[in-house]
Structures are given as C-alpha cells and as structure tokens.
Amino acid sequence: MSSFEFESGRILKDVNVEYSTMGFPKYDEDGNITNAIVFCPTLKGERSVLANLHNALTMDNISNDDEFAFIRDKKYFFIRIVSLGSPESCSPSTTDLKHNFPNYTFRDCVNFKKQFLKEKFNLDSVLAIVGEGVGGCEVFTWACEYPDYMEFILSMNNLAxxxxTSYIFFKSMESVLESNDKIYSDVYDPSLSKLVVAVNKMLFLNYLSRNMLSNLSRDELDALLDNFVEDGLFRDVHDLKYLCDCLLEYDVNDKLSNIKAKTILIAIEGQFLVNVEKEVLPLENAIDDVEVMVIQLDEGEFDNGESYSSVFKIFSFLNEYGVE
Structure with missing residues (x-):
C-alpha cells in the first residue's frame, strides 16, 4: 500500500502487505465479491490447527474428498493476509525502524487489513473472518469494531x-525483553539473538495442552521445544516486543454486545493458559448468535503436518451449523 496511518496519527509510506488467495471469487451484479473469507494467521506457523486446514485444502487428493467439496465446487474465496507487525508484512524488522516503529493495537491491525482489502479487491465487506490465537484477537476486534463488515466469524483458541494467566505470561515476557538494553540500540547486538531464543521457549508454552504436558516424556518435550525454537529463529526481537505490547493492551470484552455476525468459538480442551470452563464457555452468554465447540487436540497434531483430525471436526461442525 502507498501508505498506512496508525491510530496514533503516525503514517508509514510504501507499506508491504503479504497475502495469498485460494479458491475462486464470485461476483454479484454490481461486480462485488460475495464469497470472500479472510484468514488471520497466528504465530504458530505449521503448528496450528487452522494452518493444517490451509494445508488440507491444498492436498492433491482434494478433488476426491467429500470433506472439501466446498473448495472443489469453487464455493469460497480465501484471502490470507499477514498481519501488521509480522515480518512478512509491515513490521519493525522489515521497515528497519526497529524500536522506532509506531506502537500499534489490534484495531490498527484490523484497519491495516481493511484498507488492503479495499485497495486490492474493492471489498467493503466479506462473508467471513477466521483466525486462531493472535489472529483470533483480530477476529474479535474486527467483529466488535465493524460489526456490519462480515456475516460469520470463527475464532479458535482465543478470548475477547x-x-x-496469559496476562501474567506476557507481562513476564515483557520483562524478559526489556531486560536487555540493547533492544533500544540502533546497532544490532548478538545478545539479542539469545533473547529471541529465550522468548521462543516461553512462547512454546502457549501451544501445549495440559494433556500433552502430562503424557509426553522429557525427551519428547525437548524435541518439540527444540523444533519450535528453531522455527522461530527468524523472528526479530523488535517484532516480538511490539506484539507483546499489543497483546497486553488487548481487551474488547466490553464490546462483545456489538457483534452481529454468526459466531463460532473453538476451544482446545486442557489448554495451558486458558480455562475453557471459566473463560470460554461464559462467552455463550455475551454474544447473541454464538456456538462454542470444545475439541481435544491430538498429541501428534502439534508436530505432524499430516494430522487433520481437528480440521475434519471443524468441517463437520460447520456443516451441522449450516454455514451456507
């Protein structure tokens, strides 16, 4: 995009936006796309149920699988947009602004994507918005701040x-990041790479269930941890710091009554940082048209890109729920 203005008033020029599409757009008589579904990715990369959904949709045998008939029949047009603050799009690292990057909120993240959707696809509304983890924060914010923008939302592994527990976790992460004064230097210091490793080890805890922590051996946990940290070495310490700050300010709980979209919330049973019974299920009383689905994440699903059991559960639920 030629420019983007933050809520703070700061403006960045020549803003990068990474995106990808899948499926085929359908148009109404006025030339507007009517079947767009926006996917808001999380930090997990391939260790994500919704990332597995994306992988499943691109499998070679998709044409022979009734679970994916909606893709075979060209029913939906998926748009995946990498978020503001993430290294593939406009971020502290890719702009080289580092610690001078504008502070951003999830409302900024939503406005960033709304502006892109308008400029690239001439979209003023979409059929649905889906997201997991950090991406789910965008979904909630989008539905609360712009309730007429979408007909349907799906948020997985996320709260309003x-x-x-998560607040204390990210406050601790903030302290770890700020413990190294070099983060505010204009010259990169090798010690910051060690800081990235330490923070990635903390983030790993976000992606485990209590069941996995109880059942996996230390050797298995070490292997998963090492793989996760290795995958996260590309992350920049400044990107992590700004995301942490954004998360600590996140709270749309008092705006949930604004949501007009049909809503599906998916929680992972036994998630370490979220209490499903006390923190997820009460959302059924806070949103008008909502269904809550609690799934058990398979132990192998965290590490195995070929595991789609939770993906199929989601498809089955959506079909039962009557998403047209």
Missing part, C-alpha cells in the same frame, strides 16, 4: 481479552 487475555486470560489472567
């Missing part, structure tokens, strides 16, 4: 504000 940080849980108490």
């Amino acid at each position: 504000k940080l849980s108490g």
Whole structure:
C-alpha cells in the first residue's frame, strides 16, 4: 500500500502487505465479491490447527474428498493476509525502524487489513473472518469494531481479552525483553539473538495442552521445544516486543454486545493458559448468535503436518451449523 496511518496519527509510506488467495471469487451484479473469507494467521506457523486446514485444502487428493467439496465446487474465496507487525508484512524488522516503529493495537491491525482489502479487491465487506490465537484477537476486534463488515466469524483458541494467566505470561515476557538494553540500540547486538531464543521457549508454552504436558516424556518435550525454537529463529526481537505490547493492551470484552455476525468459538480442551470452563464457555452468554465447540487436540497434531483430525471436526461442525 502507498501508505498506512496508525491510530496514533503516525503514517508509514510504501507499506508491504503479504497475502495469498485460494479458491475462486464470485461476483454479484454490481461486480462485488460475495464469497470472500479472510484468514488471520497466528504465530504458530505449521503448528496450528487452522494452518493444517490451509494445508488440507491444498492436498492433491482434494478433488476426491467429500470433506472439501466446498473448495472443489469453487464455493469460497480465501484471502490470507499477514498481519501488521509480522515480518512478512509491515513490521519493525522489515521497515528497519526497529524500536522506532509506531506502537500499534489490534484495531490498527484490523484497519491495516481493511484498507488492503479495499485497495486490492474493492471489498467493503466479506462473508467471513477466521483466525486462531493472535489472529483470533483480530477476529474479535474486527467483529466488535465493524460489526456490519462480515456475516460469520470463527475464532479458535482465543478470548475477547487475555486470560489472567496469559496476562501474567506476557507481562513476564515483557520483562524478559526489556531486560536487555540493547533492544533500544540502533546497532544490532548478538545478545539479542539469545533473547529471541529465550522468548521462543516461553512462547512454546502457549501451544501445549495440559494433556500433552502430562503424557509426553522429557525427551519428547525437548524435541518439540527444540523444533519450535528453531522455527522461530527468524523472528526479530523488535517484532516480538511490539506484539507483546499489543497483546497486553488487548481487551474488547466490553464490546462483545456489538457483534452481529454468526459466531463460532473453538476451544482446545486442557489448554495451558486458558480455562475453557471459566473463560470460554461464559462467552455463550455475551454474544447473541454464538456456538462454542470444545475439541481435544491430538498429541501428534502439534508436530505432524499430516494430522487433520481437528480440521475434519471443524468441517463437520460447520456443516451441522449450516454455514451456507
């Protein structure tokens, strides 16, 4: 995009936006796309149920699988947009602004994507917005701030504000990041790479269930941890710091009554940082048209890109729920 203005008033020029599409757009008589579904990715990369959904949709045998008939029949047009603050799009690292990058909120993240969708696809509304984890924060914010923009939302593994446990976790992460004064230097210091490793080890805890922590051996946990940290070495310490700050300010709990979209919330049973019974299920009383689905994440699903069991559960649920 030629420019983007943050809520703070700061403006960045020549803004990068990474995106990809899948499926085929359908148009009404006025030339507007009517079947767009926006996917808001999380930090997990391939260790994500919705990332597995994306992988499943691109499998070679998709044409022979009734679970994916909606893709075979060209029913939906998926648009995946990498978020503001992430290294593939406009971020502290890719702009080389580092610690001078504008502070951003999830409302900024939503406005960033709304502006892109308008400029690239002439979209003023979409059929649905889906997201997991950090991406789910965008979904909630989008539906609360712009309730007429979408007909349907799906948020997985996320709340309308940080849980108490998550808040303490990210406050601790903030302290770790700020413990190295070099983060505010204009010259990169090798010690910051060690800081990235330490923070990635903390983030790993976000992606485990209590069941996995109880059942996996230390050797298995070490292997998963090492793989996760290795995958995260590309992350820049400044990107992590700004995301942490954004998460600590996240709270749309008092705006949930604004949501007009049909809503599906998916929680992972036994998630370490979220209490499903006390923090997820009460959302059924806070949103008008909502269904809550609790799934058990398979132990192998965290590490195995070929595992789609939770993906199929989601498809089955959506079909039962009557998403047209």
